[in-house]
Amino acid sequence: xxxxxxxxxxxxxxxxxxxxKLVALEAEKLAANTAYRKQVLVCGGTGCTSSGSKKIxxxxxxxxxxxxxxxxxxxxxxxxxxxxxxxxxxxVYPEGTFYAQATPEGxxxxxxxxxxxxxxxxxxxxxxxxxxxxxxxxxxxxxxxxKQLRIALRNCGVIDPExxxxxxxxxxxxxxxxxxxxxxxxxxxxxxxxxxxRGRGGAGFPTGRKWMFTKDAPGDVKYVACNADEGDPGAxxxxxxxxxxxxxxxxxxxxxxxxxxAHQGYVYVRAEYPVAVHRLQVALQQAREYGLLGKNIFxxxxxxxxxxxxxxxxxxxxxxxxxxxxxxxxxxxPRPRPPFPAVKGLFGKPxxxxxxxxxxxxxxxxxxxxxxxxxxxxxxxKGTKVFAxxxxxxxxxxxxIPMGTTLREIIEEIGGGIPNGKKFKAAQTGGPSGGCIPAxxxxxxxxxxxxxxxxxxxxxxxxxxxDEDNCMxxxxxxxxxxxxxxxxxxxxxxxxxxxxxxxxxxxxxxGKGTMEDLDLIDSLANHMKSSSLCALGQSAPNPVLxxxxxxxxxxxxxxxxxxxxxxxxxxxxxxxxxxxxxxxxGLCAKNCPVGAISKTDYIAPGKKxxxxxxxxxxCIKCGVCMxxxxxxxxxxx
Amino acid sequence: MSxxxxxxxxxxxxxxxxxxxxxxxxxxxxGGLMPTLQEAQGIYGYLPVEVQTMIADGLGVSLxxxxxxxxxxxxxxxxxxGKHVCSVCLGTACYVKGSDxxxxxxxxxxxxxAGECTPDGEFSIExxxxxxxxxxxxxxxxxxxxxxxxxxxxxxxxxDSYMDKGGE
Numbered sequence: 011x012x013x014x015x016x017x018x019x020x021x022x023x024x025x026x027x028x029x030x031k032l033v034a035l036e037a038e039k040l041a042a043n044t045a046y047r048k049q050v051l052v053c054g055g056t057g058c059t060s061s062g063s064k065k066i067x068x069x070x071x072x073x074x075x076x077x078x079x080x081x082x083x084x085x086x087x088x089x090x091x092x093x094x095x096x097x098x099x100x101x102v103y104p105e106g107t108f109y110a111q112a113t114p115e116g117x118x119x120x121x122x123x124x125x126x127x128x129x130x131x132x133x134x135x136x137x138x139x140x141x142x143x144x145x146x147x148x149x150x151x152x153x154x155x156x157k158q159l160r161i162a163l164r165n166c167g168v169i170d171p172e173x174x175x176x177x178x179x180x181x182x183x184x185x186x187x188x189x190x191x192x193x194x195x196x197x198x199x200x201x202x203x204x205x206x207x208r209g210r211g212g213a214g215f216p217t218g219r220k221w222m223f224t225k226d227a228p229g230d231v232k233y234v235a236c237n238a239d240e241g242d243p244g245a246x247x248x249x250x251x252x253x254x255x256x257x258x259x260x261x262x263x264x265x266x267x268x269x270x271x272a273h274q275g276y277v278y279v280r281a282e283y284p285v286a287v288h289r290l291q292v293a294l295q296q297a298r299e300y301g302l303l304g305k306n307i308f309x310x311x312x313x314x315x316x317x318x319x320x321x322x323x324x325x326x327x328x329x330x331x332x333x334x335x336x337x338x339x340x341x342x343x344p345r346p347r348p349p350f351p352a353v354k355g356l357f358g359k360p361x362x363x364x365x366x367x368x369x370x371x372x373x374x375x376x377x378x379x380x381x382x383x384x385x386x387x388x389x390x391x392k393g394t395k396v397f398a399x400x401x402x403x404x405x406x407x408x409x410x411i412p413m414g415t416t417l418r419e420i421i422e423e424i425g426g427g428i429p430n431g432k433k434f435k436a437a438q439t440g441g442p443s444g445g446c447i448p449a450x451x452x453x454x455x456x457x458x459x460x461x462x463x464x465x466x467x468x469x470x471x472x473x474x475x476x477d478e479d480n481c482m483x484x485x486x487x488x489x490x491x492x493x494x495x496x497x498x499x500x501x502x503x504x505x506x507x508x509x510x511x512x513x514x515x516x517x518x519x520x521g522k523g524t525m526e527d528l529d530l531i532d533s534l535a536n537h538m539k540s541s542s543l544c545a546l547g548q549s550a551p552n553p554v555l556x557x558x559x560x561x562x563x564x565x566x567x568x569x570x571x572x573x574x575x576x577x578x579x580x581x582x583x584x585x586x587x588x589x590x591x592x593x594x595x596g597l598c599a600k601n602c603p604v605g606a607i608s609k610t611d612y613i614a615p616g617k618k619x620x621x622x623x624x625x626x627x628x629c630i631k632c633g634v635c636m637x638x639x640x641x642x643x644x645x646x647x
Numbered sequence: 648m649s650x651x652x653x654x655x656x657x658x659x660x661x662x663x664x665x666x667x668x669x670x671x672x673x674x675x676x677x678g679g680l681m682p683t684l685q686e687a688q689g690i691y692g693y694l695p696v697e698v699q700t701m702i703a704d705g706l707g708v709s710l711x712x713x714x715x716x717x718x719x720x721x722x723x724x725x726x727x728x729g730k731h732v733c734s735v736c737l738g739t740a741c742y743v744k745g746s747d748x749x750x751x752x753x754x755x756x757x758x759x760x761a762g763e764c765t766p767d768g769e770f771s772i773e774x775x776x777x778x779x780x781x782x783x784x785x786x787x788x789x790x791x792x793x794x795x796x797x798x799x800x801x802x803x804x805x806x807d808s809y810m811d812k813g814g815e
Contacts, residue, residue, distance in 0.1 A: 282722075324719060325776070340715075
């Protein structure tokens with residue numbers, strides 16, 4: 011591969027991809043330059059694949075062939091668009107029309123009416139893109155996308171991740187050329203340092219300093235590693251980047267290898283992400299074929315290659331020393347630091363380890379400069395952050411926003427608010443290491459420092475929204491159950507501490523707690539924070555501490571009144587049928603998943619059929635009966 | 648069929664040959680034990696002590712080391728799984744939308760707990776942490792199939808559809 015070849019591919023492909031990034035009018039002009047009249051993008055991310063996008067692509071290709079349109083309409087399977095709750099997602103360019111929850115039957119209509127006859131199937135569009143007056147807006151103009159600033163996710167949902175030329179079409183691998191051609195390793199490190207980029211995996215350590223430490227560490231053999239062991243449940247940005255833009259990671263790791271002086275890289279990725287692993291494998295193979303990985307890259311004398319290592323389901327392996335131990339093939343237990351991996355890491359050699367999202371920013375920082383990057387964000391936190399919005403929110407999905415955006419903008423504007431008219435109660439960030447931010451802090455601008463000040467943390471970017479039906483005691487207990495499971499057992503404060511904390515929470519959730527238990531939790535938590543070996547144990551008490559601080563009245567209701575205000579903690583509630591309101595329709599019994607509801611002999615005055623009753627010994631308190639009862643004859647006590 | 652019978656090792660010659668190839672491929676590779684275990688589980692479906700022993704002998708590491716790694720990671724299973732592996736996501740996004748109740752309904756329906764296998768070897772239940780389909784929460788997977796936006800009352804019908812298919 012030479013730079014001339016790279017430029018040639020870029021020129022060939024760039025119009026094709028630009029069509030997908032511009033608003034309609036300009037895009038239409040550009041489309042005329044390309045070989046395709048229309049482009050249909052179908053999301054092939056895990057979310058949409060789960061809701062059936064494979065069948066959509068099949069139906070689309072078959073129908074296009076049948077109609078003889080397959081030469082003028084290009085079908086592109088992309089990575090994640092971000093709006094996972096609306097999957098499978100289909101977008102038609104140059105118009106940018108956005109079809110949500112597509113079905114194979116709908117595809118037949120889209121091909122016939124839209125692609126052939128030019129009439130958009132309005133009833134199949136995402137409803138937010140159709141105005142009352144019938145006018146249609148494109149995807150990029152919706153509330154969900156308008157407020158976003160996509161840097162790490164810039165190619166996700168735009169290019170075909172299994173086609174290296176599409177990545178090159180977006181100026182891919184130019185940063186790598188620039189680095190190898192005209193920059194010294196010191197200059198590369200300085201650029202990253204000046205950008206202000208901080209680790210996106212959670213702790214927020216300045217990335218440039220990690221690079222500098224690894225570069226300066228003595229030793230001939232060094233490694234570059236990528237942490238794709240996204241263990242925080244509910245966070246899926248790393249997976250989406252690997253699925254949607256794998257070459258960005260390969261390019262960044264290669265740049266890093268030049269900066270620190272490494273020739274071998276490892277990507278440690280969860281085995282639970284088969285799509286991401288596959289796309290990465292394909293991308294690695296293509297990069298090798300194009301001479302962008304391997305020996306003498308761009309003819310500039312730098313050698314580098316990457317190997318994939320699969321995790322096997324251990325949360326602790328997201329911790330850097332545990333991850334490296336796991337790549338070495340051992341039980342993934344952490345070890346004390348220092349020495350830090352930059353000095354003594356993989357196989358005892360200096361190792362640079364960054365998270366996927368961190369790497370996803372690198373090539374653009376090199377290409378556009380540190381000043382460009384550091385112009386975004388807040389004083390201490392530069393650039394953007396990707397959040398995985400989940401839980402009780404309308405637009406579940408992936409959003410990338412500049413640091414300093416408020417929680418309110420994320421939840422109400424981008425996220426579309428809380429569904430079913432419920433009230434926003436709290437946002438959980440940082441997963442099992444983070445905490446809950448109550449509704450009163452909804453106007454807090456989000457960055458590393460502000461979240462920490464609220465007793466939470468940035469974490470990898472999971473943002474779970476909770477409404478009034480979520481109990482904070484139950485949520486804490488959920489996280490502790492998780493850390494009890496995932497504690498590796500090496501150090502006592504974490505192994506025993508998480509278990510004891512869980513026992514105390516369990517007791518409170520059953521209405522058997524005492525006020526002294528709250529003090530005990532506090533003192534135990536502080537011991538764990540100060541004496542656990544790694545971040546897992548040190549941060550495991552955070553979900554409990556933050557909820558006790560912000561929602562103390564809820565804990566007290568469980569303890570003093572034996573009541574769960576949100577109606578979640580099972581031991582404290584029961585379901586009952588008010589027999590005089592029951593018309594005996596039997597819907598509750600029919601839908602009960604465990605057969606706990608049966609007919610009685612009692613017929614209420616004015617009713618024709620016998621009433622039903624719930625056998626409390628069988629009831630699992632799932633609430634299905636109450637949701638199915640049209641007469642409100644079932645109550646939760 | 649007794650449980651004893653179910654857990655008896657029934658590896659075939661062909662499986663063993665496959666395993667030996669895998670071992671040969673990873674012998675001497677730094678950190679090769681985990682990939683070997685992963686591929687071995689792909690061949691046998693689980694990692695009984697017989698397989699662990701072959702791996703230990705083949706790679707030249709002690710059986711205790713192999714056992715240590717195999718028991719550390721939740722992906723590795725030392726007992727066989729059912730023909731249909733039902734996995735309920737207990738990640739945060741699914742949990743706040745009530746996946747614990749889906750799991751409970753599933754456990755009652757099949758009469759086994761998470762981590763167990765039905766006596767006929769047809770179904771086993773697992774709980775997992777985030778399959779990444781948070782937009783479809785709460786989610787359950789059976790084999791490769793993903794069931795999203797579940798309520799506890801749908802579980803019975805879904806399982807019945809597998810009983811019809813696999814009722815031989």
